[in-house]
Amino acid sequence: MTFTLENVNLIYDIEKEVQTLALRDVNLTLSGNKLIGILGPSGSGKSSLLYAMAGLRRPTSGNVAYNDRTYGSLSAPALATLRRKEFGFVFQRHFLINYMTVLENLLTPLNKNTGPVREKALSLLERLGIVHAAGKRPYQLSGGQRQRAAIARALMNDPQVIFGDEPTAALDHQSAREVMSLLEEYTAHAMVIIVTHDESILENADTIIRIWDGSIAEIASPKAEGQP
Numbered sequence: 001m002t003f004t005l006e007n008v009n010l011i012y013d014i015e016k017e018v019q020t021l022a023l024r025d026v027n028l029t030l031s032g033n034k035l036i037g038i039l040g041p042s043g044s045g046k047s048s049l050l051y052a053m054a055g056l057r058r059p060t061s062g063n064v065a066y067n068d069r070t071y072g073s074l075s076a077p078a079l080a081t082l083r084r085k086e087f088g089f090v091f092q093r094h095f096l097i098n099y100m101t102v103l104e105n106l107l108t109p110l111n112k113n114t115g116p117v118r119e120k121a122l123s124l125l126e127r128l129g130i131v132h133a134a135g136k137r138p139y140q141l142s143g144g145q146r147q148r149a150a151i152a153r154a155l156m157n158d159p160q161v162i163f164g165d166e167p168t169a170a171l172d173h174q175s176a177r178e179v180m181s182l183l184e185e186y187t188a189h190a191m192v193i194i195v196t197h198d199e200s201i202l203e204n205a206d207t208i209i210r211i212w213d214g215s216i217a218e219i220a221s222p223k224a225e226g227q228p
């Protein structure tokens with residue numbers, strides 16, 4: 001899979017007196033099953049970049065394309081279908097539904113409760129080490145367990161790309177490391193893009209994009225640079 005961003009600008013509150021230029025003339029190409037980190041200070045535009053790539057925010061100008069599909073030429077329902085089929089999302093807050101069990105939370109996005117879908121959900125929970133919690137409600141889990149459940153839910157549709165917006169921010173160091181290991185493991189199947197303030201969770205990243213005041217300040221490939 002490949003993302004191509006061309007001259008992307010994103011202005012919030014364009015109709016208001018005070019506007020924010022969150023992305024400034026961003027040009028970027030990303031491809032392959034890699035762990036990609038987006039780093040930068042608070043307010044620098046990290047989430048805006050992630051949401052523009054995920055098709056959750058339309059840029060004010062410029063183009064974003066995923067493979068051969070340019071978002072600007074897709075209708076809102078077509079873009080929503082693309083997101084549902086190809087992308088998985090993990091946020092800082094888990095957004096699990098508290099009155100449903102963990103298993104039901106995994107089944108809900110697919111809207112199916114057939115045998116094979118249940119099997120898949122259970123096997124994901126098994127892989128993520130929380131199958132014993134399948135019948136529990138999210139509020140009965142620890143923060144780390146809830147985040148694993150959120151990752152399992154994001155993996156239910158076999159996404160080609162996983163977008164994580166500060167997925168470890170609410171976790172202690174040990175849980176954050178475990179969640180990152182799971183996401184790193186998933187790069188065998190998909191591109192994983194993580195927004196974070198915390199550079200330490202990106203120690204195994206293939207690519208690190210540093211963003212500053214809405215512009216890309218640097219794109220580094222730490223692993224490649226570390227090789228002789």
Ligand SMILES: Nc1ncnc2c1ncn2[C@@H]1O[C@H](COP(=O)(O)OP(=O)(O)OP(=O)(O)O)[C@@H](O)[C@H]1O
Nearest residue numbers: 012013020022040041042043044045046047048049
């Ligand atoms: N919905 C919105 N409406 C208006 N301004 C917004 C909106 N979302 C973000 N902004 C502004 O756009 C700029 C970039 O925000 P963004 O959330 O992309 O930054 P960030 O680097 O992810 O920040 P943080 O690390 O604090 O989450 C900031 O100045 C922010 O105040």
